[in-house]
Amino acid sequence: MGGGRKRRRRDGSDAPPVMHPRNRYAAAAPDFAALASLYPSFAPFVTVSGGGRASVDFTDFAATRELTRVLLLHDHGVNWWIPDGQLCPTVPNRSNYIHWIEDLLSSDLIPRISKSSETVRGFDIGTGANCIYPLLGASLLGWSFVGSDVTDVALEWAKRNVESNPHLAGLIEIRNANEAPCSSKSETVAEEAVRENTSEPVDSVVRSIAPIFVGVVKDSESFDFCMCNPPFFESMEEAGLNPKTSCAGTAEEMACPGGEQAFITHIIEDSVSFKNSFRWFTSMVGRKANLKLLVSKVREAGASVVKTTEFVQGQTARWGLAWSFIAPRKNVIRSSTPGKVHHSFMLQGLRRGNGAFQVLKSAETFFCASNLSCKTDSLSFSIDVTLSDEQTQAATLDGDDLPGSVEDDSTKVHSTVTGASFRISVFEQMPGTLLIKGSLLNKSLSGTFTSLFSQLEETLKTEFVSKDR
Structure with missing residues (x-):
């Protein structure tokens, strides 16, 4: 909050990172002077x-706590307080996480759980x-929560x-x-999940962290x-190394053996046994270096969809990791509608802070979420997307158009073009306008x-183009 030195972005530009566009504080940081007068x-x-610039000392726990209290009351109508020594959350950053989950739930990538009611229901670990996430989710969106x-x-x-x-x-x-019952059934479920996804001794993994789902x-x-x-x-000593923030928070909130990597790994392991109980599993990640490893663990656990994002507040960055075991909707990789081998569309009126690089990475995420293989060339702003042999054959059996063949039906499936692929390219036409082109690299599977x-x-268009266009 309150600006600060620009961070260099992944695409090499000096454009400042932006909050989620629906975040109440995305357009402007809180006005400290106005809040102080109220x-x-x-x-x-x-x-x-x-x-004339108003500022707050974020190394002062009392100051950050009072700011959080005032923002929750003023902007969200929420009454709130915590005692000394507890972790004090920043409202803009936590709002980013809530809105990202809102995006995941509103996407058509995976269907709702059949037992789900109309009211969105979340579980805060x-x-x-x-209690910041349940209070924000309930006040902003009317969601229900178990925390x-x-x-x-804390309780x-x-x-x-x-x-x-x-x-x-x-x-x-x-x-x-x-108060989670330590029944033999619960222990068996947890142990089976761990055996599937780690070579470490069961006891050291399961019993080192308090129950999460079991x-x-x-x-x-x-x-x-x-x-x-x-x-x-991994320790409270490590937590206190940042002199720019208040080191508020209990040992249980701030540290655990193995740090966030171990804690999130435990969530991933538990999620295997609860794959039918949750539509999306998500966690915040504090270190980008851990994100790649955790994504690999999620894929090893058998998740069908994996998504990541970056949360930004001032000079602070966090990352979001989401995964699901629910199969993506079939029409993501199958279609029986004949189609062309060249397509294009324009993205006009891009939101501030977005450009060709951000669009390219989002396109890569879209295809990876469908379990398609992507090879991205950031220099040419293009992505080569390849279907696996199994996906190619699935589309063939589903009636997609293939080039003519003189072979009989008994051999046709086994001789389909393997590695069917296409290329997506992003071109900048003028500031704020991009041209997206798609070309099928072979003439099979044009319907898909x-x-x-x-x-x-x-x-x-949903992610990058302003709604008022």
Whole structure:
């Protein structure tokens, strides 16, 4: 919040990173001076420079706590407080995570769980005394939540924060993960999940971290998503190394053996056994270096879809990881509609901060989410997309158009063109306008290509083009 030095982006540009476009604070940071005039309790924490710029000392826990309290009350109508020493969340950053999950749920990539009601239901792992995600999700979008935690203080204050908001209390339930029954059945489920995905001894992995889903998620329960702000560090000493922020937070909130990598790995392992209970599994990731490894673990666990994103607030960046075991909708990789071998469309009126690189990476994510192989060339701004032999044969059996063959039906499937592929290219026409071209590199499966390209067009326009156009 409040600007700061620009960070160099992945595409080499100096454009500042942007928040989620639906984030209340995306257009402008909170006006500290205006808030101080409205809320006298906040005024002592605001300093005005000679140039008239108002600022807050983010190394001061009391200041960040009062700012969070004021923002939740002023912008969200939420009454909130936490005692000294608890983790104090920043509202803009947490809002980014909520809106990203909203994007995942509104996409047509995977279907809803059949048992899901009309009300979106989320599970917050380690909700903390602040209970920030359930309070934001309920106030912004009317979602219902189960929040779990293990410490007495976190459970007490999470419940207090819920009860302080009667208009939201019916949407939020707080559960004590320590009360999870340690039945032989629960232990067996957890051990089977670990054996499938790690070579480490079962006891050291399962029992080193408190229960996440086993015994906490009830039989036959289903959720649209889970979310988590995991302990980022391996020790409290490591957590205190950043002099620019207040090192508030309990040991349970800030650190665990193995840090965030171990904690999120445990979520991934548990998710294998609860694949039918959640539409999306998600977690925040504090270190980009861990993201690639965790994506690999998710794929090894057998997830059908994996998505990532970046959360930005001022000079602070976090990453989001999401995965699902639900099969993508069939029309993502199959189509019986004949199509052309060349397609194109324009992206006009791109939102601020978006360009060819961002569009290229989003297109890559779109195809990877459909389990298609992608080879991206950032220099030529192009992606070569390849269907596996199995996907090619599936589309063939589903009636896609193939070039003429003199072979009989008994051998036709086995001789289909392997590695059917196409190329997506991004061209800048003028500032704010891009041309997206697609070319089928062989003439098989043109119907599948047409269907995929149409879905890509819809996805990119939804993500990058302003709604008022």
